[in-house]
Amino acid sequence: MDKDFAARRRRDLIIAAVLAAIAALTPLFVKDVVVQNILILTLMYAGLSQSWNILSGYCGQISLGHALYFGLGAYTTELLFTKFGVLPWFGMLAGGVVSALIAMGLGYPFFRLRGHYFVIATIVIAEIGLLLFHNWEWAGAAMGITIPIRGDSWLKFQFLRTKLPYFYFALVLCCLAWFVTWWLEDSKWGFWWRAVKDNPEAAESLGVVVFNSKMGAAAVSAFLVAVGGSFYAQFVSYIDPESVMGFQFSLLMALPAVLGGIGTLWGPVLGAAILIPLTELTRFKFGGSGRGVDLIVYGTLIVLISLALPRGLLSLFSRPKKTGAAR
Amino acid sequence: MGLLYGLIAVGLALIFGLMDVTNFAHGEFLMIAMYLSFFLFAFFAIDPLLSAPLVAAALFVFGAVIYLLIVRFAMRAKANAGMVQIFTTFGLAIVMRGLAQFFFTPDYRSIPQSWLGGKTISIAGIFLPEPQLVGALVSMAAFAGLYLFIHRTDFGRAIEATREDPGAVALVGIDKNRVFAFGWGLGAALVGLAGAIMASFFYIYPDVGASFALIAYVTVALGGFGSVFGAFAGGIVVGLVEATTALVLPPSLKSVGIYAVYLLVVFIRPRGLFGSI
Numbered sequence: 001m002d003k004d005f006a007a008r009r010r011r012d013l014i015i016a017a018v019l020a021a022i023a024a025l026t027p028l029f030v031k032d033v034v035v036q037n038i039l040i041l042t043l044m045y046a047g048l049s050q051s052w053n054i055l056s057g058y059c060g061q062i063s064l065g066h067a068l069y070f071g072l073g074a075y076t077t078e079l080l081f082t083k084f085g086v087l088p089w090f091g092m093l094a095g096g097v098v099s100a101l102i103a104m105g106l107g108y109p110f111f112r113l114r115g116h117y118f119v120i121a122t123i124v125i126a127e128i129g130l131l132l133f134h135n136w137e138w139a140g141a142a143m144g145i146t147i148p149i150r151g152d153s154w155l156k157f158q159f160l161r162t163k164l165p166y167f168y169f170a171l172v173l174c175c176l177a178w179f180v181t182w183w184l185e186d187s188k189w190g191f192w193w194r195a196v197k198d199n200p201e202a203a204e205s206l207g208v209v210v211f212n213s214k215m216g217a218a219a220v221s222a223f224l225v226a227v228g229g230s231f232y233a234q235f236v237s238y239i240d241p242e243s244v245m246g247f248q249f250s251l252l253m254a255l256p257a258v259l260g261g262i263g264t265l266w267g268p269v270l271g272a273a274i275l276i277p278l279t280e281l282t283r284f285k286f287g288g289s290g291r292g293v294d295l296i297v298y299g300t301l302i303v304l305i306s307l308a309l310p311r312g313l314l315s316l317f318s319r320p321k322k323t324g325a326a327r
Numbered sequence: 328m329g330l331l332y333g334l335i336a337v338g339l340a341l342i343f344g345l346m347d348v349t350n351f352a353h354g355e356f357l358m359i360a361m362y363l364s365f366f367l368f369a370f371f372a373i374d375p376l377l378s379a380p381l382v383a384a385a386l387f388v389f390g391a392v393i394y395l396l397i398v399r400f401a402m403r404a405k406a407n408a409g410m411v412q413i414f415t416t417f418g419l420a421i422v423m424r425g426l427a428q429f430f431f432t433p434d435y436r437s438i439p440q441s442w443l444g445g446k447t448i449s450i451a452g453i454f455l456p457e458p459q460l461v462g463a464l465v466s467m468a469a470f471a472g473l474y475l476f477i478h479r480t481d482f483g484r485a486i487e488a489t490r491e492d493p494g495a496v497a498l499v500g501i502d503k504n505r506v507f508a509f510g511w512g513l514g515a516a517l518v519g520l521a522g523a524i525m526a527s528f529f530y531i532y533p534d535v536g537a538s539f540a541l542i543a544y545v546t547v548a549l550g551g552f553g554s555v556f557g558a559f560a561g562g563i564v565v566g567l568v569e570a571t572t573a574l575v576l577p578p579s580l581k582s583v584g585i586y587a588v589y590l591l592v593v594f595i596r597p598r599g600l601f602g603s604i
Binding site (some may be wrong): 062064109112113114115116117120123124127128132134135205208234247251254255258259262278292293294295296297299300301302303306307324 | 343349371397400401410411413414415417418419420421422423424425426427428429433533541544545548552577579580581582586587589590593595597598599
């Protein structure tokens with residue numbers, strides 16, 4: 001058993017390295033800006049979803065309020081950049097730390113809640129954040145922040161002529177989130193989280209500090225999502241409360257992991273690789289009509305995939321004996 | 328206004344609160360009801376107040392069909408049942424919004440003249456807007472009816488029993504799907520009632536449901552799952568909090584008060600005010 005597990009982890013790492021290498025080479029062949037854009041978004045959502053998966057998938061605390069951390073990352077970076085001239089790289093770090101701290105601060109009361117009460121609390125707290133930013137004059141209120149152009153440079157993390165640096169950063173982000181998940185899967189934390197998810201009472205009785213392990217998952221998850229938020233802000237160079245903290249972001253982050261396979265290492269990547277290009281293509285193909293055809297197609301897909309594969313697309317690849325045993 | 332939220336929440340209280348099925352398309356049910364009411368008015372000049380029973384009946388069928396066609400299968404999922412329900416109904420909500428945009432266009436519509444719209448009534452020197460008053464009365468009646476239905480009829484008890492233990496229920500010869508389809512129909516009919524009343528004084532557009540749905544979830548959770556009376560109390564609390572918040576904070580922040588009170592309540596009572604599950 002243990003041997004199997006170690007072998008599988010080695011294999012996962014090799015597959016990831018190969019995939020990352022292939023991904024890194026794609027821009028050599030793909031010159032089309034629209035396609036590059038889709039690739040960047042796919043990588044970003046894969047990374048975000050992977051981060052969401054740490055708290056909600058592995059630790060089982062379903063959060064539909066991760067847009068809060070995404071928005072906090074974006075806002076911290078841009079407020080520091082536009083108001084104090086702090087470089088986005090530091091802003092990114094600051095955004096991550098702020099989000100992780102807030103996640104832990106919120107975790108203190110939140111993790112007493114169970115089930116629907118917890119999920120609704122996460123939705124509500126993100127909504128409060130959204131409304132507060134909407135009314136915060138200094139942070140641009142509903143108008144948001146337009147990020148001033150200060151020239152092409154890695155230092156300022158702004159690129160006007162090419163999307164390639166964004167692509168590589170998104171790739172690094174995605175790999176980082178994957179690697180953190182991979183690393184944590186086999187750590188003390190990973191085992192604690194799965195125990196907490198399956199049966200918190202039993203875990204507690206065996207000496208797992210349930211509360212602390214939930215806090216750890218929340219902090220890691222929030223930090224990574226906030227870094228994604230900073231990246232997104234630099235990438236689109238305009239943010240407003242709705243576009244970075246809206247409820248739909250929380251769902252969009254969860255969706256790839258759920259469709260791919262929640263609580264699995266590869267689920268978010270697989271889910272994002274299929275879902276995001278599909279979303280963007282339907283929007284590209286049908287969105288122009290302004291009559292909601294893209295929404296109909298997109299929604300139908302979500303319904304069908306969730307109904308057909310409750311354990312995610314990844315379950316297609318697992319051996320039948322596993323499918324029968326797990327619940 | 329509070330009882331209006333209560334009215335929207337009462338249908339959700341049945342589906343989400345009593346049957347423990349997540350329905351992220353509740354706001355879209357409301358939207359459909361409002362459009363129905365609007366078209367009945369536009370084509371047949373039936374006042375929303377009169378068409379309310381019609382709309383409720385139509386929504387009953389709609390809700391039951393949605394259950395039988397889609398939700399039934401979402402509930403059958405052996406793994407991640409919660410997430411499957413969330414995303415199936417969320418996908419459904421997106422489809423419904425898309426269909427509304429497709430057929431009804433994204434334009435804002437309203438019913439210009441109705442028996443209720445814009446009128447006020449004076450009771451002992453206090454002026455009350457009529458639509459809200461009617462909404463409040465219907466809401467109270469709906470809650471009372473639902474309460475009696477759940478606690479006094481066999482069918483109501485069957486719904487609760489089915490949530491508790493579908494297996495045991497099957498043993499005593501109750502068809503789970505029939506019970507739940509009926510529950511979904513009833514829940515949809517109640518939100519249909521709410522939609523018909525609201526159509527007479529609210530703008531109608533494809534995204535209208537989203538703004539009310541979250542408040543409805545909060546209302547149900549605030550009152551506590553598994554309790555009809557809780558959802559009613561939740562509705563009243565939400566209304567009072569909103570009115571109070573509107574006095575001290577700018578209007579755009581009025582929902583913050585509701586959300587904050589929800590958090591406060593569940594931190595003190597993790598199962599809501601009157602929750603049993």
